[in-house]
Amino acid sequence: MIRQLTIFGVGLIGGSLALALKKAGYCKEVVGCSRSAKHLQRAVDLGVIDRYTLDPAEAVKGADMILLAVPLGAMQTVFENIADHIEDGAIITDAGSAKGSVVAAAKAAFGDVPAQFVPGHPIAGREKSSVEAAIADLYIDHKIILTPLENTSADALKKVRDMWEVVGAEVEILEVGKHDAVLAATSHLPHILAFSFVNSLAESAVSDEVFHYIAGGFKDFSRIASSDPVMWRDICLENKPAVLTALDDFQQNLADLADLIIEEDGDALLDAFLHAKIVRDKYVNKE
């Protein structure tokens, strides 16, 4: 049971967790904190949070569970604002899409990464990000990756794990660097490619016609280019090393493929395309 959950950044991610925990009867009170009273009042009106404050120190008072669901670039400021006000025994977790930078932010704010901080990342839909989109079912059968450090308290880890399992999520444990590499490859890279793809079309010699004859492949392929540009800028900057590694891998693979086209090596092209199809069909078979 959670007595008081304090959420920084009450949007889709934090809001959905609040709704789900209340529905499960697992949390007595949810307190919201951000920089916008209007936004927080809306969350109260929607029944997502019970009350709010704009003061981070006030927000963590009485909290036994604290969730940071703010943009990656804002994590360190929140840590700094609450560092001296967290009550004994309170557990801190977050929902950032990159974990190395959040751990670094915690270390910068607290001196050392606190044992009661459990870095986390819910892999849930993010096309809409507002509190209006929050639903109690969001996490059912979705993966939550927790990335505890060596000094993370086993009790804190258990409590965060329990919280996510109560709302139907499947909790997995990954090392911080591995998390960032995996997410860079499967999520951050395709977003960058989609943005770049749309821009390269817009700048092409036939750009006037290109968007008139939107052909097979464009819509699916470019959908994620409609994602929030601010969030993706932050991710690129906050997960820079892993993103650059994934980008390098891709650029090399693409250059090799271009060479096969230049050399008109049909057999090798077919092998490459067939390999991709087999891999894709193997891992995504639920459509």
Added chain:
Amino acid sequence: MIRQLTIFGVGLIGGSLALALKKAGYCKEVVGCSRSAKHLQRAVDLGVIDRYTLDPAEAVKGADMILLAVPLGAMQTVFENIADHIEDGAIITDAGSAKGSVVAAAKAAFGDVPAQFVPGHPIAGREKSSVEAAIADLYIDHKIILTPLENTSADALKKVRDMWEVVGAEVEILEVGKHDAVLAATSHLPHILAFSFVNSLAESAVSDEVFHYIAGGFKDFSRIASSDPVMWRDICLENKPAVLTALDDFQQNLADLADLIIEEDGDALLDAFLHAKIVRDKYVNKE
């Protein structure tokens, strides 16, 4: 009205045209021709074609409209097999995804590109390609691009245009080179990127974990990597110059974006992502 439509390659594209023309009462008889009697018999059983023959010369006998809906790599052989057997006044068209190579194939087979040949490309779904997937409604509100040459007969162009309009398609005229450039950018490029994306993930240092934590972006982005590898090998080879131009444009754009990440130029990254989002949202607003 079409008296006899002869279709080479009776799959989704040719089969759907046959069904739609019959439904419209616009075609008396549809004759199929390919290398597989079993496959053609299935098309007869499904009511897609009236009869079939494995002999191309026999197939075009009596035909006033001939459609080549075979893979790009097979176009020239079909042209060669029918060149001496086409009846006076018969019109030829095709459904190839690249037009320069089909025009070149016609020129090689006929000596000159015949005036009664109207190169064409229906922009219609191709995720399934079998005759079983053929439906009479496939072309309704879909674009058909025709790419007539200087010597193309105005009468032939009108008859091919009429045929596609009868089945509900929106006919547009483009120059061959422009068609190939536009399709390379909007369709061929994203397919190549999707294949390369999946392969680069499969070869990454974290490939074991990558496919376990399939995250936001992967499914949409990789869907077209499940496309027919043979068809896409052919397209890469048959539309080589335009594909390489689109690839070059993309690689340059991506390299510039990578530089912005390396330099941590958040403002320029945000500009690039925002631009892509605005362009994408502007042109794809029907979802």
